Amino acid sequence: MELDALAKNENKKVQNLIIRGIRDIINHKNLEPGDKLPSERMLSEKFEVSRSNVREAIHKLEFYGLLKPKPQSGTFVANIGIVALNGMIDDILRLDEPDFKSLVETRILFELKTSKLAALRRTDEDLKQMKMALEAYKEKIENGEDAMQEDLLFHLAIAKASGNSTMNTFMLMITPEIITNFEKYHVCDKNLAIRGITEHEEIYNAILNQDSKLAKQKMKEHFRALYQYCYNI
Amino acid sequence: MELDALAKNENKKVQNLIIRGIRDIINHKNLEPGDKLPSERMLSEKFEVSRSNVREAIHKLEFYGLLKPKPQSGTFVANIGIVALNGMIDDILRLDEPDFKSLVETRILFELKTSKLAALRRTDEDLKQMKMALEAYKEKIENGEDAMQEDLLFHLAIAKASGNSTMNTFMLMITPEIITNFEKYHVCDKNLAIRGITEHEEIYNAILNQDSKLAKQKMKEHFRALYQYCYNI
DNA sequence: TATTATAAGTTGGTTAACCAAATACATTTT
DNA sequence: AAAATGTATTTGGTTAACCAACTTATAATA
CATH class of the missing domain: 1.10.10.10 (Winged helix-like DNA-binding domain superfamily/Winged helix DNA-binding domain)
Structure with a gap:
């Protein structure tokens, strides 16, 4: 090695x-x-x-x-x-390898923006994809299983629904690194996961109702815990 | 071809x-x-x-x-x-080739965030680099020459000063595409360029004084014209 | 039987030979 | 002299052979 x-x-x-x-x-x-x-x-x-x-x-x-x-x-x-x-x-x-803090900071920037854009631009097909990812996430959590993948797929579905191909690509690029680091530092938490269902649903509904401000707001709340965590490393 | x-x-x-x-x-x-x-x-x-x-x-x-x-x-x-x-x-x-609109949208997102972060984190060395890029830009414009390169270098210097390696990398990745498209669509304008000197100086001063809110505000104004232009394509 | 030693086979990486397209140049033709 | 044609060379891309490190399987040893 x-x-x-x-x-x-x-x-x-x-x-x-x-x-x-x-x-x-x-x-x-x-x-x-x-x-x-x-x-x-x-x-x-x-x-x-x-x-x-x-x-x-x-x-x-x-x-x-x-x-x-x-x-x-x-x-x-x-x-x-x-x-x-x-x-x-x-x-x-x-250029050197990106540090975890910089990754998370960038991810949050993207998440807030893409959720806002998704609320403005999402198509019916986008909604369908998001709904599927949401259900898959819910099922895993309710069965007590790990659902990091499904979580990320929901967020990637939002990125796709944002209609911004550049941000979509960048989200794809940082996702694996995020996964690796999350597993390394054991960021995931059962309590967070269960609360995540409600939060995801709130985000989804805001995008469904094309309320861009609310979508961003709910996403911000969704990431508050993670945000604080990462800045204490 | x-x-x-x-x-x-x-x-x-x-x-x-x-x-x-x-x-x-x-x-x-x-x-x-x-x-x-x-x-x-x-x-x-x-x-x-x-x-x-x-x-x-x-x-x-x-x-x-x-x-x-x-x-x-x-x-x-x-x-x-x-x-x-x-x-x-x-x-x-x-994934397909990113469209220009999506590129510009992403760039503006980065510019606003990196200027804010740069105001909070810039080192003396960062300031020096930004100052150099700023002077080079000024000189070119005052001689009536094209200064798109110097313009971009100033913005890249800000990205570096943001202390976020991921955003810095992404800015590097989209910059050549931005340049190509700007030249293709002849976005650059002499009037904009001259006004750009003042705007760049304002951004620089805000970062110098570590006023993150003002830095972001001035950057927003700097991109207002471009922003409107791009959404009329 | 369990453990180590050894040999054979497999692997991603590297090197060198080869290819067809494009270019540059000389030759021929008008 | 100018334009067209043919030829040789150069080019990035492709293919195939080679390499050293790693695995696996087998054999030898305790």
Whole structure:
């Protein structure tokens, strides 16, 4: 396990080294947005790493929208300007694993907003999905079983009903991390879970009745306990 | 260009097909969290695709925290429960490119929150970085040049000063898309830019004075024009 | 029988060879 | 001279072979 982590760290280190190198090339050769980067083979030779490593690094920068690989043609610098590009690469290099507190803070931000938006935009299909998730959650709790998954699915259903694809995606991205940390720190509590049924129903009803203010308010209450808990870690 | 897009679509289609297949395997074989997935070679044979395709699909599910590849051992189902896993895979399959409106809506949500948090948590180093970005922006505008990059760097500096690594990462992720769309729709306006100097200074001062309420208020005003613009598209 | 040692097979990761498309350049044609 | 054609090279993407670490099964030992 430790070796694995080390290997991953080493790998990341190499990748960051390549990213740094690419940034230097762009600056040194005064590559403008739209210009072509040296080929993957050239880069792998220059940095003395495998071509796969170079490709991974390029993929990462592509994910953040800084590079655009074109098949059988080359990899090109995105049209976002040299200054922003430098700043963003520096930020990307400085990125580390998100801390739990920051995750929860972000989640609550999303939850409040998506519940509000869902109340304004939810379709009948959205309501159906939310209702299903709600019932599944209820059944599990009433049987005394763990229902974290069903809980999260209800919240993801709200995110989907918000009609905001970006927030929906981000919620998906942070959910697994949330689950992992919740299990690690044993955040879940039976008392909370039972009260959760009522709270979920209140949120659902507010969204059903398109009362955006109430939906947000109920969501806020729903997260009050969690919020306080997390800021005492 | 069209062929390129088609190829990318085709590639994505294959990837989604594999993801669907993996989900079916997990369900059909009743794989519990922590269980091992069939090997990459087996999957590539079963789905009649290349091993690279399988690896890409696995990487995507790994990115969303659903699978955990272990070197020289196998790929394992994450500890998030079969129900949530199914729901999330369905969501991931349904993900499409974010629309501009959803991007802007999310960005504004972040900007208001990060400015507030930055006012509460900013360090001296954060202030220095923000000041630098602010000056660079000012200089460009006063010379009549385009300053979108410097504008964004100022906002990214705020995100960093918020002390929330998750929001910082997400801001980085949406920024290139924002830039692209702004250029496409020619959102930027000279008049807005000049007024932007004052607005940026007001935001900076509020954060400097640790007045979180004012910082959020000024940020809201800063985005009012953009907000209205985007909802008229 | 229980435990350790050992060997064979399986695994994700890595490397290198290969491919078809795109480009650059020389040649031919008009 | 300009345009069209053909050819060689370069490119990102793909495939297949290889590697070292990990599992499992078997054998040896107590």
